[in-house]
Amino acid sequence: xxxxxxxxxxxxxxxxxxxxxxxxxxxxxxxxxxxxxxxxxxxxxxxxxxxxxxxxxxxxxxxxxxxxxxxxxxxxxxxxxxxxxxxxxxxxxxxxxxxxxxxxxxxxxxxxxxxxxxxxxxxxxxxxxxxxxxxxxxxxxxxxxxxxxxxxxxxxxxxxxxxxxxxxxxxxxxxxxxxxxxxxxxxxxxxxxxxxxxxxxxxxxxxxxxxxxxxxxxxxxxxxxxxxxxxxxxxxxxxxxxxxxxxxxxxxxxxxxxxxxxxxxxxxxxxxxxxxxxxxxxxxxxxxxxxxxxxxxxxxxxxxxxxxxxxxxxxxxxxxxxxxxxxxxxxxxxxxxxxxxxxxxxxxxxxxxxxxxxxxxxxxxxxxxxxxxxxxxxxxxxxxxx
Numbered sequence: 001x002x003x004x005x006x007x008x009x010x011x012x013x014x015x016x017x018x019x020x021x022x023x024x025x026x027x028x029x030x031x032x033x034x035x036x037x038x039x040x041x042x043x044x045x046x047x048x049x050x051x052x053x054x055x056x057x058x059x060x061x062x063x064x065x066x067x068x069x070x071x072x073x074x075x076x077x078x079x080x081x082x083x084x085x086x087x088x089x090x091x092x093x094x095x096x097x098x099x100x101x102x103x104x105x106x107x108x109x110x111x112x113x114x115x116x117x118x119x120x121x122x123x124x125x126x127x128x129x130x131x132x133x134x135x136x137x138x139x140x141x142x143x144x145x146x147x148x149x150x151x152x153x154x155x156x157x158x159x160x161x162x163x164x165x166x167x168x169x170x171x172x173x174x175x176x177x178x179x180x181x182x183x184x185x186x187x188x189x190x191x192x193x194x195x196x197x198x199x200x201x202x203x204x205x206x207x208x209x210x211x212x213x214x215x216x217x218x219x220x221x222x223x224x225x226x227x228x229x230x231x232x233x234x235x236x237x238x239x240x241x242x243x244x245x246x247x248x249x250x251x252x253x254x255x256x257x258x259x260x261x262x263x264x265x266x267x268x269x270x271x272x273x274x275x276x277x278x279x280x281x282x283x284x285x286x287x288x289x290x291x292x293x294x295x296x297x298x299x300x301x302x303x304x305x306x307x308x309x310x311x312x313x314x315x316x317x318x319x320x321x322x323x324x325x326x327x328x329x330x331x332x333x334x335x336x337x338x339x340x341x342x343x344x345x346x347x348x349x350x351x352x353x354x355x356x357x358x359x360x361x362x363x364x365x366x367x368x369x370x371x372x373x374x375x376x377x378x379x380x381x382x383x384x385x386x
Contacts, residue, residue, distance in 0.1 A: 039188060040086055040095040040318050040338075042195030045134035049098070057096055060085060064094040081337030086321075090198040090314040090360050097325075097338060103128045104180060111145065111179055112168060119144050119163070126183055141190060143183075152257065154178075157186040157200065159193055177326065185323035189315060198314035201361040206310045207257070209362065213302025220254060220295035223288055227251050230286045238282050241275055250279070251289060254296040259303045262293040308351040314358040317342060 046057045064085045067076055080087075084097040105111070106127050114120065122141040123132070132138050142163045149169040156165050164186045172178055189200040207213060231251055235244035250269035254262065266276035283290045310316060321338050324345065328336075336344075343354055 039098050039131060039134075039184065039191060039322055040197070041098050041134055041191055042093060042095055042197065044195055045098065045191065046096060048134050048136065049130065061094050061096055068092075068094065077339070081339050082334050084333070084337075086318070086338040088197045088314055088318065089355060090358055091196060093195070093197055095195075095197065095318070097333070098130060098134060103131065103184065103326075111166070114145055116145055116147050122164070122183075122187075126180070128187075131187070135191065135194060138187070138190070141187070155182040155186055157189040159189070159199075162190075181323045181326045184326055185319045188319040188322040192315050192318075197318070198358075199361055200315040200319060201310050201313040203306070203310045205362055207303065207306040210302045210306045210309075213299055213306060216295050216298035216302055217257075220292060220299050223292035223295055224251055224255055227288050227292055230288045234282070234286055234289060238278075240278055241272075242279070246270065247279075247289075251292055254292055257299075257303060259300050259307060261300055262296040265296060266293075308353075309359075311348065311351040312353050312357055312359050313361050315361060317348070317353060317358055320345075320347070 043058065043061065046061060049057075060080075060083055064076075064080045064087065067079070068087050071079075080094075086095045086097065087093070088095060104127050106125060109125055111125070120143045121139060122128075122143055123139045125143045128138070140162060142161070143166070144163060145166050145168055147169045148167050151167055151170070153165075153167050154170040154172050155167065157163070158165065164183060166179065166182065167173065191197070192199045228248065231248040232244045235242050235247040246269070250266055253269045254265055256265070258265070260268070263276055263280060266279055267273050270276055270279070280293070283293060311320075318338075321341060325333065325338065325341070339355065342348055345353075348354075
């Protein structure tokens with residue numbers, strides 16, 4: 001497969017004429033290969049950086065924009081990705097990966113000592129000189145922290161509040177370089193709003209629109225509510241290491257929105273695969289417990305479908321690329337352009353994400369943000385790496 005699809009090149013001539021009228025099809029040039037990209041930016045950011053740090057970048061962006069609609073896919077692929085150019089096929093906009101080798105925590109900042117819910121400016125927490133030059137008003141972005149071991153959210157960007165929220169109790173929080181990587185992911189959403197690229201999505205909103213998940217979750221809740229008597233009887237009758245308490249806890253754990261199969265959830269609860277197998281073998285004699293397991297599997301199927309739909313939103317695809325490409329050297333980036341990486345990334349492959357099937361966020365994402373303002377979220381999922 002071509003690393004960039006041809007589906008989105010099939011645009012109306014009027015769109016090309018409109019782009020020409022905006023002056024996007026002028027001249028040819030090349031981007032300096034010395035750039036070490038860490039963020040996808042557009043015309044505004046490039047203009048603010050200036051020619052000295054990104055010589056020829058604006059011209060190359062304009063050429064790539066023009067040629068996306070005019071060149072065969074293979075020719076575009078051979079010409080632009082190695083220059084740090086990517087393309088948002090949903091917004092129909094070319095993008096440039098830029099450098100900020102010094103994106104890091106500010107010296108002396110200990111994120112784990114900042115009081116929960118205290119609001120700081122982005123500048124107080126992170127050093128990002130080139131990024132700030134590209135978007136000076138990034139200093140208006142604020143940063144805050146929560147400590148919620150139950151929430152599946154690692155971090156989120158709230159566009160209405162212009163705030164990045166980190167969850168320090170998420171299991172991934174302590175992984176190497178996580179705060180900076182995640183900050184870059186969330187700031188990419190901020191840049192998307194500035195440059196009119198495709199924005200991120202509310203995972204909660206996508207999940208709430210999944211009818212299969214909603215129906216199965218309702219059935220699961222009902223079964224769990226009705227399960228105590230059968231949990232007690234199962235624990236007392238079946239023996240083999242079961243007791244009323246661990247059965248009740250295992251059934252209650254099925255309610256977690258984690259995308260796990262019923263079997264995997266039981267394995268986690270009993271901390272023993274053999275115990276889970278025994279439970280499933282004997283559960284047919286307990287209709288309410290059996291109904292809970294079936295509803296859990298149905299709910300998880302809906303949940304993982306919602307995860308895949310969320311991951312296909314172009315704003316999320318490119319924000320993940322920003323996070324994942326943190327720390328890559330020039331040679332690595334040239335050898336693995338972003339547009340190719342999208343289709344070879346294991347997470348995207350597992351979710352079925354390609355250049356050709358990226359989507360826009362839901363039409364009501366803005367309204368959903370008023371209910372759940374931290375809309376660009378990292379959901380739990382059975383998809384590897386998510």
